Amino acid sequence: MLAAVLPFLFLIIAIPLEENDQIAFGIAICLVSLIVGRVFNSRLIVIILILSSVTMTARYFYWRVTSTLGFTQPIEYVLGFLLLSAEIYGVTIMSLGYFQSIWPVKRTLVKLPDNEALWPTVDIFIPTYNEPLSIVSTTILAAQSIDWPLNKLNIYLLDDGNRESFKKFAQDAGVHYLTRTENTHAKAGNLNAALKRSKGDYVAIFDCDHIPTRSFLQMTMGWFLKDHKLAVMQTPHYFFSPDPIERNLKVHGHIPNEGELFYGVVQEGNDYWNASFFCGSCAVLKRSALNDIGGIAVETVTEDAHTALKLSRKGYNLGYISVPQAAGLATESLNAHVNQRIRWARGMAQIFRIDNPFFGRGLKLGQRLCYATAMLGFFYSVPRLIFLIAPMAYLIFGWEIYQTSAMSVFIYALPHLFMAQVAGHKIQNQFRHSFWGEIYDTLLAPYLLLPVLVAMINPKAGNFGVTRKGVTRFEKNHFDFPIAAPTLALLGFNLIGLGFGIFHNVYLEHGNLQTTFLNLFWVIFNIVILLTCLYIAYESKELRSTPRVEMELPAAIYLPNGKTLYASTRDFSSKGFSLQLPPGYELKAGKTIEIGIFRGVEEIRLPFEVKTGGNILGLQIGDLSVQDQRKLVEVTFSRADNWAQNWGINRQVNPLTSFKELMGHALLNHRRLSPSKKLK
Structure with missing residues (x-):
């Protein structure tokens, strides 16, 4: 079908139109897609919207490459191609995301045999390093409550902190306590050491703050008995505490959590291509498959995704069931959140550098693209920073890095951007509100830039950093100036661009007025995003020792x-x-x-x-x-019913409403920073 329509798509992409005809064409495509997306709700409609979005994007880029690169100054040439490269990256990630989520797999329960003698043996690993016993003990006790024959279940507390209080608790609770004399390879090394000292047919792994429900093994193990090539069955990471973005903006339960997009949309899409990742926790792995690849991967700091890649190369199947069967603690401070994402980004860049999914044997095309999407997705810091500073080239310096009229940009770029929002909304709205991805990416971009670039040059650089949970408390509200410094700098630059553009280009009438207004709108959008990121650095008071x-x-x-x-x-x-x-x-x-x-x-x-x-x-x-x-x-x-009943029932809003809410956070949160307001 795709081959049959490709010639017609090429005509739609490349055929030149007069200005009025292009406006009419763009409006028609956008209106029809908007109406179809609202009225109909099927996977076929999603695919049609994806194809429409890709077509309008391709038409924009065909025009972009053929009509906007006539630079006259060397600086315009350099900056213009930097902007084009950033746009190409964004469209590449968008297209790969469409491919990834084209046909999500909705797995359901596979019933276990009635005869429990046929059920396999399972070892549960709970690794810990520096977390408090109050956090770890709850996970241990919940693991003991899992519905599984006691003679086929062994629970191991893997204490890399080698703490006497943990050893005593393990003895009192009746679980195995394992430690080691050295901490090489961090969590991966801890798990590999436990693999050598245990013998269950399967291994279930939980981070020490991820509390399993009693139905965890009942929900996951049936798939292994049905598919003997299955090596991993992953379940969502569900968080019952707010992350610092949710807490500081006071949107917990109102806006979907950052991770819900990955576990609610991406992983089900990956499952279709047999590329659903092992995520380090809340998963079951087949011991024989792990032995076949030499255990948990230790070459990078994202041992989970690298382990999944190795298993895929060996021809094993990976599965994902989108039913939360465990819940844990989100990062407790913005500083911890940033450091966790730095580790993820560095690890994905390391894998891309030393075990690139585009090369090597054992992977099918869909797997290569899904793994590459996950890794390339962490390179967004460079294009994100380019988008945040690009409009100042014209507003402050008068450099034209986009060689065309503002009207042409409007009539070609707007349908591309609009259709991306329509298709993205249709795919993601249940688990991600429009424009909120901009907040997370903008907040983290300055911090991910250097680690990702260094990892590409020297993949051995950097250490594994443990994300501590259950220890961060704030006695009072405070603004984290060090963590907000990059956001403040970018905000200041955009405010200068806004003021200079209004005064120099509008008031004094220097430069093209239409081009000025186009760049001013761009800057205003940047300021809305940056202001929201700034308020996230205002850490709210938190006195409770344990989340509710x-x-x-x-x-x-x-x-x-x-x-x-x-x-x-x-x-x-x-x-x-x-x-x-x-x-x-x-x-x-x-x-x-x-x-x-x-x-x-x-x-x-x-x-x-x-x-x-x-x-x-x-x-x-x-x-x-x-x-x-x-x-x-x-x-x-x-x-068993704790977390699944709340999964995927987020409040759904259209992109316009989502942007209005974002504007509200950007323009109204300044009241919290007012010096006249007493902080309690």
Whole structure:
């Protein structure tokens, strides 16, 4: 079908049109696509929108290359081709993304045999290095609650910190404790050392803050028995705490989390091409396949993606099931978030440098493109920075790095940009709101530039950096000037360009007015994005020692007088609960009462201290035995229905609404930085 329509597509892309005809053509394509996208909801419509977007993009670039590169000055030549290169990168990533997500695989449960004797043995690895025991213990106890025959399940606490308190907890909980004398190859080395000291048929890996539900193995293991070439079954990384962007902009639960695009759209698309990545946690791996490639990859700091690439080269299948079966903690500070993304970017650049998916044996075309998309996607820092400073070339210096009229840019570029938004919205809206990707990319671009370039030159440079969880607390609101410095510099440059352009080009009437306004609109868009990024650096106060999960669970309060009062939780953590009493009932603080928490017909009763009285109680959990802690985890964090019920039900908005909300964050958040406002 594609071959049949290619000649017609070429005519659409290359045929010259008069200005009015091009305007009419662009409007017609955009309107029809917009109406079709809103009225119909099928995969065929998504494919049509993708083809329409690619066609309008190709038409724009055909015009761009043939009509806008007539430079007259050397500086214009250099800057003009830098801008064109940045545009080519953006379109390449967009097109690869379309390819990646053209036909997502929606896997469902594969039932295990009724005879449990046929079920394989599974080792659960929980690696840790410097995280607090309060975080790790919850994951250990949840792993013990997984529904699997006890004689076929072994849990290993892999402590690279070699801490006596962790060893004692492992003994008390009844799990294996493994450590080693050296920390070579960081997490990958820790996992490989455990592989040599265990013998289960399969290995399930959880980062120490990723708490599994009891149904984790029931949801994943059936696929291995169905497909004997399957080496990895990955599940989403779901976060019950807000990342610093969500927390500081106060959009947690209102805007989809950054990772949801990857786990909600990209991984299902990768699965069609047999290239769904191992992501380091919340996954099951086949031991024999790992042995076949020499264990977890140690050559790069992104050991997970590199391990998946090696398995693919060996001909193994990789799978992904988009049902959250574990939940963890997001990065707790902007500084930690940036450092984590630097490690990811460096690792992907290392793989691209030393084990490039375009070369070598064992990969099919779809796999090569999916792996390459993941790696090339982290090179966005260079084009992003170019887009942030490009309009100043004309506004401040008068250099014309885009050799054409503003009207021509408008009538060719706008359909390309509009169709990209329409198609992207149709594909991603459930897991990513329009324009929010600009925020994440702009915020991180200055920090990723050097690590990515260095990794391409010297892939051995840089060390593995552990992202610490459960330890960051902010006693008061504060603005992180060091982390915001690049954003401040870029914002200042754009504000200078805005002011100079208005005064010099508009007020004094120097330069072409249409070209000036085009660049001014570009600068204003940059300023909106940069202002939002700036406010993210305003770290909000956080005093809680453990993040809360907002969830309503049935509960019962057993009063000293023998009466029972039924209530429900508002939220919970490993340290306490918030409990909503029925209307008209209140309890005083300072008492210790027995609370029952229900999971179906099952109930656990534990003593809680009432720290905050009233109709909404603040309850603190006292010292519990390991057995009672395990019971509490079973009815809270490890419930099978915890995270899946909230997956993919984000509020959906159209691109215009999304941009309006973004404008609101950019223009209204300055109130939080007002010196007259008392920070508590």
